[in-house]
Amino acid sequence: MSVGALPLAVTFEAFTDIGFWSGVLVVAGIYAVVTLGLQLNVGFTGIVNFGQAGFMAVGGYSMAILVLEAGLSFWLALPIAVLVTMGFGLLIGLPSLRLRGDYFAIVTLAMAEVVRLVAQNARDLTGGNKGLYCEFEGVNQTCFDDAWRSVSDSMLGFFESFWSDPEPLLPLLIVIWVTVVLGVVALTYLQGTPWGRVLRAVREDEDATRALGKNTLLYKLQSLMISALLGALAGFFLALFLATIHPDDYEPIVTFFAFGVLILGGLANYKGVVVGAILLWTLLEGTRFVELPISEEKTAALRFAIVGAVLIGLMAFRPQGLFGKREEMVLGD
Amino acid sequence: MKDFFDARPALVAFGVLGLIALALVVAEGLHDVAQASLNGLTLGTIYALGAVGLTLVYGILRLVNFAHGDFLAFGAYIAYLVNVTWGLPLAAAIVVAMAATALLGLASERLMWGPMREKGAGWLQLLLMTIGLAFVIRSAIQWFWGNEIRTLDVNVTDSVEFLGLRIGQTELMVVVVGIAVLVGVGLVVRFSLLGKRMRALSDSLALAETAGIDTKRVILYTWLFAGALAGLAGVLSGALTNLRPELGFELLLPIFAAVILGGIGNPFGALSAGLVLGVVIELSTLVVEPRWKLTFGFLALIIALVIRPQGIFGQARAA
Numbered sequence: 001m002s003v004g005a006l007p008l009a010v011t012f013e014a015f016t017d018i019g020f021w022s023g024v025l026v027v028a029g030i031y032a033v034v035t036l037g038l039q040l041n042v043g044f045t046g047i048v049n050f051g052q053a054g055f056m057a058v059g060g061y062s063m064a065i066l067v068l069e070a071g072l073s074f075w076l077a078l079p080i081a082v083l084v085t086m087g088f089g090l091l092i093g094l095p096s097l098r099l100r101g102d103y104f105a106i107v108t109l110a111m112a113e114v115v116r117l118v119a120q121n122a123r124d125l126t127g128g129n130k131g132l133y134c135e136f137e138g139v140n141q142t143c144f145d146d147a148w149r150s151v152s153d154s155m156l157g158f159f160e161s162f163w164s165d166p167e168p169l170l171p172l173l174i175v176i177w178v179t180v181v182l183g184v185v186a187l188t189y190l191q192g193t194p195w196g197r198v199l200r201a202v203r204e205d206e207d208a209t210r211a212l213g214k215n216t217l218l219y220k221l222q223s224l225m226i227s228a229l230l231g232a233l234a235g236f237f238l239a240l241f242l243a244t245i246h247p248d249d250y251e252p253i254v255t256f257f258a259f260g261v262l263i264l265g266g267l268a269n270y271k272g273v274v275v276g277a278i279l280l281w282t283l284l285e286g287t288r289f290v291e292l293p294i295s296e297e298k299t300a301a302l303r304f305a306i307v308g309a310v311l312i313g314l315m316a317f318r319p320q321g322l323f324g325k326r327e328e329m330v331l332g333d
Numbered sequence: 334m335k336d337f338f339d340a341r342p343a344l345v346a347f348g349v350l351g352l353i354a355l356a357l358v359v360a361e362g363l364h365d366v367a368q369a370s371l372n373g374l375t376l377g378t379i380y381a382l383g384a385v386g387l388t389l390v391y392g393i394l395r396l397v398n399f400a401h402g403d404f405l406a407f408g409a410y411i412a413y414l415v416n417v418t419w420g421l422p423l424a425a426a427i428v429v430a431m432a433a434t435a436l437l438g439l440a441s442e443r444l445m446w447g448p449m450r451e452k453g454a455g456w457l458q459l460l461l462m463t464i465g466l467a468f469v470i471r472s473a474i475q476w477f478w479g480n481e482i483r484t485l486d487v488n489v490t491d492s493v494e495f496l497g498l499r500i501g502q503t504e505l506m507v508v509v510v511g512i513a514v515l516v517g518v519g520l521v522v523r524f525s526l527l528g529k530r531m532r533a534l535s536d537s538l539a540l541a542e543t544a545g546i547d548t549k550r551v552i553l554y555t556w557l558f559a560g561a562l563a564g565l566a567g568v569l570s571g572a573l574t575n576l577r578p579e580l581g582f583e584l585l586l587p588i589f590a591a592v593i594l595g596g597i598g599n600p601f602g603a604l605s606a607g608l609v610l611g612v613v614i615e616l617s618t619l620v621v622e623p624r625w626k627l628t629f630g631f632l633a634l635i636i637a638l639v640i641r642p643q644g645i646f647g648q649a650r651a652a
Contacts, residue, residue, distance in 0.1 A: 048460075095639040096638070096639060099638065101456070101457070102460070103593070103638055103642050105457075105460065106397070106589055106634075106638070107634075107639075110586055110590075110631045110634050111635060113631050117627055117631070120624075121624050121625055252582070256464050259464065263461060297479050297480055298475075298476055300475065301472040301473075301475035302476075303472075304469075304475070305469055305472035305476075307465075307468055308465040308466065308467070311461050311464055311468070312465035315454070315459075315461050315462040
């Protein structure tokens, strides 16, 4: 992709490259799953949860530990890890959901950091900074994603019957996006039920809702636990995509990026989450094809600056996000 | 007991801490506890300096500034520019870094927070903007200085001994400068007209305005104040350890912990809580391995928030 003397050039060939788009869509899909939880919390319940990265870590680590240390099958480990994460959400939410909004935001952020620091330091269980992937016993190795690999391979084998060189990420891509679609459909349905209407009532005026005899804490807890569930799923997908589980992949940055997706797509709109995720990651990965005469380090800095500018710009000029409904919700107290 | 706890929370907290310290003295010996406390005081100075500014901005403007940590990092890198790139003494670097970070705070108020308040922006809207600002500052640092770890031109080998306790020359400088500034800050906030006005605004912006205080002016001074202290804390932290782009975010949560423990908007609370938190974190290394100490600090924050969200020094207004 050398462009000679031109200081700045854009190569479009990659935009038709299926490998590029699979990569973007996998990451966007993972962020869509995790941000759906944020949408339920922030957009529809009015609780500002900054702990999504922590839920992802709890989900991912529980799954890998159950497979590698407890010797459980991958398929059994998944639901148990989901339950563990939801239980963790309950544990966090029970004391902290009574707090004022900004306190809750800080507590959840601190909680996510505690999870990450424990993952970094409880070396016997989590592998510390080496992360988790495979266990070796003599010549045998067990990896947490063995079961998924074989499913993925058989799916690829099936694609090969009509496509000579299938994209290796395609099976994961399909599973992630089926989850995204199911998530959007299920959450949109739930929002229309009496339960969903109570959540919105809590968002609008918690005291009034309580005065009507609703146990608002219970509703907020349920909202947080569903968010934890979605976080756990995103954690699984991230672990399968990266083929490793490492503390650095669950930094608070992940939550902040998810907030970027949430705001970009718009509040109180589940479909907006999907659009926001695709938009943000196309934008971020697209910077790779603008050949700037700068080092990789500076390109990474530039990507950060883009997310920062998107957040500042949206909050200043369009706080409801691109597809948010102003009459439904504006971040203006 | 509960009544007493509610009436004198700070006393109870210090009582409990005293008992823990006493137990540690019995278990680990006086020397180790004193040494750990001294280390903790060094760390706590940095937390306290960061927390005073953050709590004033939080209390007065209800702005949860997630970019505050990156203000610290900004100050540290400006000091690097002056101290290492230009080769000037550290004292000059500290002054320039404080001035530059104060200006950064002022600029953010003029360009972002002031106009947003006029628009009637909510706290979450502002919080997300501070995250955006944090990203922009951090990426600017990465752009100009890269990701490599840098150190200021300070003496890291020589140490001073007294009463059998050992403290590095740089640590000593950090403690002396930090405590001196903290005392100064305490006096300014307690006795000066500006300090009284800041606390009045922190209690109630509307009431302060009705009382004829030029709130806009006080807010600008608050930013200068918060920025300068953040810059100083950043340089001291950089001198103590090293400089890396994540420096700010790593310090942010402990500083928030100090702010909340001290009661939001209460500068004295933030100051004492910062020092106490530093000491508690270092004392924890006597019991658990040092790598766990930050985890310990955050757990303390969570527990404190859950038990007493208005902070040890605050009044009930968090529920």
